[in-house]
Amino acid sequence: MTKILFKTEDGIKETTLNKGERVLSAAFKLGLDEKGFGECGGNCVCSTCHIFVEKGLESFPATSTCEEDLLDTVFNYRENSRLACQLVLQQDADEIIVEVPSK
Ligand code: FES
Numbered sequence: 001m002t003k004i005l006f007k008t009e010d011g012i013k014e015t016t017l018n019k020g021e022r023v024l025s026a027a028f029k030l031g032l033d034e035k036g037f038g039e040c041g042g043n044c045v046c047s048t049c050h051i052f053v054e055k056g057l058e059s060f061p062a063t064s065t066c067e068e069d070l071l072d073t074v075f076n077y078r079e080n081s082r083l084a085c086q087l088v089l090q091q092d093a094d095e096i097i098v099e100v101p102s103k
Pocket of ligand 1: 024037038039040041042043044045046047048049070083084085086
């Protein structure tokens with residue numbers, strides 16, 4: 001089990017992520033979907049699950065083609081931009097830190 005911190009407009013929120021689980025699921029556990037996060041439910045079509053991965057990127061798979069295509073469309077793209085629905089935890093880490101971009 002890995003601790004995951006989300007930096008959001010409302011402050012830092014913390015939960016845990018199990019191996020094989022998506023970062024999107026962790027965001028849903030924290031109620032971020034109520035703020036429009038993850039609108040397509042993880043089908044790689046909406047890009048509302050865009051996050052910046054500040055720590056722990058090595059615990060996730062490389063960017064998929066659909067993810068790359070969607071990340072090309074986000075206005076606030078950064079080097080560490082990823083889509084939470086495509087981030088399945090491959091191996092446990094001490095801590096993962098992600099930032100949810102402000103709208
Ligand atoms: S939840 Fe829609 S692209 Fe990730």
